[in-house]
Structure formats: C-alpha cells, structure tokens
Amino acid sequence: MTRSAPFAQWFAAVPSAGFHIVLQGTCWLLPPRGEPVALGPGDVAFLPRGSAHGLADAPSTPVSEPPPMPTGVHDGRGAEASADRPPTVAMLCGGYLLDGSAPHPLLDDLPEVVHLPTRVGRHSELRAAVELLGVELAGNARPGSDTILLTLLDLLLLYILRAWFEEQRVSGHAATGWAAALHDPAVAAALRAVHEDPGRQWTVEELGARARLSRAAFARRFTHLVGQPPLTYLTWWRMTTAARLLRTSDAPVDTIARQVGYSSQYTFAHAFKRQYGSPPGTYRNHVGRSTTPA
Structure with missing residues (x-):
C-alpha cells in the first residue's frame, strides 16, 4: 500500500489479527x-x-469512522501514490484469520496495538x-510463490510475538x-511436547518428566x-489442531481424529x-477452507 499526503484511511474492526509494516x-x-x-x-x-484503527500522514489529518462497507474495502481519504504524487509512505499490510470460537490465550495477553520500532x-x-x-x-509470480508467502506470513507472526516478549x-516488565x-x-518443555505430538497419549506423569518435576509439582x-x-x-x-485441519485439509474425519489422539x-x-x-x-461444511490472507 502506498499513500501520498494528506491521507487518512480507516480500517474497521475485523475478526482477524492485522499488521502494518512501514517499508518507506x-x-x-x-x-x-x-x-x-x-x-x-x-x-x-x-x-x-x-x-x-486509522492510518494517517499526521495525527491532525481528519479521519472519521466510515459507514459499514463490504469486507476488504476501506475508506481511503487521500490518493494513491503516483508519478505526480510521490509516496509519503509505503507499507506492507495483511492479516491472519482467527478462529473466534477458540482464540489462543496468548493473544489475550497482548495489548490492543503491539508496536515494534526498528532498532x-x-x-x-x-x-x-x-x-x-x-x-x-x-x-512477478514465480514457481512456489504462494507457498513461500504463506510460510513467510506464518513465520512473521511467530517473530512478531517473539520480538514483543x-x-x-x-x-x-515481569512476565505474566x-x-x-x-x-x-x-512448563515450556511440556507445552513443546504437547504441541509437537498432540496425538500421543500423554499422562501428567510423562509431561512432568519432560519438565523434570514431580507429578504434583x-x-x-x-x-x-x-x-x-x-x-x-x-x-x-487437540481440538484446536483438529479444527485447523478441518479448515485447511481434505483429510477424512477419522484420519484427523487419529492424528490428534482419538482411536x-x-x-x-x-x-x-x-x-x-x-x-x-x-463444522467443516460451515467454515469451508481457509488460508492465511496476504
């Protein structure tokens, strides 16, 4: 996205996690x-x-919440950059579709806006x-670009979270x-074990052994x-993993059940x-297939 001053663009609330990266x-x-x-x-x-939220060339540039608009369309008060209007800003903008019925608690610990200034x-x-x-x-579209983009977007999210913490x-700041x-x-060792192999028949004793603690402790x-x-x-x-597989794969339900530990x-x-x-x-028929948007 490129914009030339003055501009003020409004982004309505959406059921996804969004990001903006300033390139220039x-x-x-x-x-x-x-x-x-x-x-x-x-x-x-x-x-x-x-x-x-809004994006603007300056805090003083007027921006008002627009009326409801179709998904993916935003109110852009300002002009796209052109030869006659050099860009004030060039940005990479995108989002991640979230499963609102089972949000990860990690996201609840984050503030409304995570700002990571370059250093x-x-x-x-x-x-x-x-x-x-x-x-x-x-x-230009090159072989494998779609797969590479999806992988990079997943990595971007992980790196954003790592950088914030x-x-x-x-x-x-004390971690909470x-x-x-x-x-x-x-606890991180136990979480890593569960995430890497959700289909294993874990017991509290086994997970405690991974954590090098007694069962009770x-x-x-x-x-x-x-x-x-x-x-x-x-x-x-397990259910979160199963929901993702139902959304993103054609694997039969019984195959997914086995993958997440159910015989x-x-x-x-x-x-x-x-x-x-x-x-x-x-659930699969209702949500259809989904991918991470670029």
Missing part, C-alpha cells in the same frame, strides 16, 4: 483509544484482536522475514500469563501459569462438539 516513509497509527503511534521505516504494528541489531529474524516478504510480493523482558508460561523452562506449576490443568490444555490443543471417531466427535458446538463434519 512515515505515518501515524490512530487507535480507537489512546495516543497516536508514530511509525517509521522498518516499524511493525500488530493488532492481535483486529481492532478498528539496529534487534530482532534480526523479524527484519529478515519482512525483507523476504517484500521480495516475494515485489517480483523479548521487548518486555529487556524493558524489565502466557508470557510467564513460555519463559518457564519446565508439575501439575500445580502448569495450572498456575497456563490457567488450566495439563490434560485440559491437551484436549483444548474412536465417536469420542472425537463428542469432544469436538463440546468445544465448537457442532460435529466435525458440520
């Missing part, structure tokens, strides 16, 4: 609450809950992902919620930091309906 120039992000955020070259702004020597992985995205989007640690869980070596620590007991979280992660399709369907309100087949 400067602009301001106008949140619905709080002070405007100055964005410069290399800055990343991440909105984990898809909050309504020399900091967050090199995030900068590399941004540069690679720019290369893929700037070039590193910023909190460096600034001296999921940030504390991820920074706790014992591990259960108390995990529940305190994650907010739910280990096996409750395991079930939640009985009936037991799997019952557990899935308890979390999502509908059986797996109905």
Whole structure:
C-alpha cells in the first residue's frame, strides 16, 4: 500500500489479527483509544484482536469512522501514490484469520496495538522475514510463490510475538500469563511436547518428566501459569489442531481424529462438539477452507 499526503484511511474492526509494516516513509497509527503511534521505516504494528484503527500522514489529518462497507474495502481519504504524487509512505499490510470460537490465550495477553520500532541489531529474524516478504510480493509470480508467502506470513507472526516478549523482558516488565508460561523452562518443555505430538497419549506423569518435576509439582506449576490443568490444555490443543485441519485439509474425519489422539471417531466427535458446538463434519461444511490472507 502506498499513500501520498494528506491521507487518512480507516480500517474497521475485523475478526482477524492485522499488521502494518512501514517499508518507506512515515505515518501515524490512530487507535480507537489512546495516543497516536508514530511509525517509521522498518516499524511493525500488530493488532492481535483486529481492532478498528486509522492510518494517517499526521495525527491532525481528519479521519472519521466510515459507514459499514463490504469486507476488504476501506475508506481511503487521500490518493494513491503516483508519478505526480510521490509516496509519503509505503507499507506492507495483511492479516491472519482467527478462529473466534477458540482464540489462543496468548493473544489475550497482548495489548490492543503491539508496536515494534526498528532498532539496529534487534530482532534480526523479524527484519529478515519482512525483507523476504517484500521480495516475494515485489517480483512477478514465480514457481512456489504462494507457498513461500504463506510460510513467510506464518513465520512473521511467530517473530512478531517473539520480538514483543523479548521487548518486555529487556524493558524489565515481569512476565505474566502466557508470557510467564513460555519463559518457564519446565512448563515450556511440556507445552513443546504437547504441541509437537498432540496425538500421543500423554499422562501428567510423562509431561512432568519432560519438565523434570514431580507429578504434583508439575501439575500445580502448569495450572498456575497456563490457567488450566495439563490434560485440559491437551484436549483444548487437540481440538484446536483438529479444527485447523478441518479448515485447511481434505483429510477424512477419522484420519484427523487419529492424528490428534482419538482411536474412536465417536469420542472425537463428542469432544469436538463440546468445544465448537457442532460435529466435525458440520463444522467443516460451515467454515469451508481457509488460508492465511496476504
């Protein structure tokens, strides 16, 4: 996206996590609450809950909330950059479709706007992902571009989250919620085991062994930091994984059930309906296939 001053563009609230990355120039992000955020070259702004917001060349440029518009269409007060109007800002903008019925608690710990200003020597992985995205989007359609873009967008999200938590640690803010869980070596080891192999028939004892804690000590620590007991979280992660596979693959329901640890399709369907309100087949037909938008 390129814009020439003066401009003020409104982005309505959406059920997705959005991001803006400044490639060239400067602009301001106008949140619905709080002070405007100055964005410069290399800055990343991440909105984990898809909050309504504006982008403008200056905080004083008028922007008012537009009437409801079709999805993907925004009110752009200002002109696209052209030969006669050199760009004030060039940005990479995108979003991630979220499963609103089972949001990850990690996103709840983030502020409405995550601002990651560019700093020399900091967050090199995030900068590399941004540069690679720019290369893929700037070039002509080349073999594998769609797959590469999807992979880079997934990496971008992970690097944004990693950078945010590193910023909190460096600034001296005590980790809370999921940030504390991820920074706790014992709990992080158990989470990594569950995420890598949700289909395994984990027990609290096994997960405690991964964490190098006794069963009781591990259960108390995990529940305190994650907010739910280990096996409750395991079930939640299995259903979250199953929902993603139903949305993004054509694998039969019984195959997905086995992948997430259920030998009985009936037991799997019952557990899935308890979390999502509908059986797996109905859920798949309702949501259809989805991909991460660029």
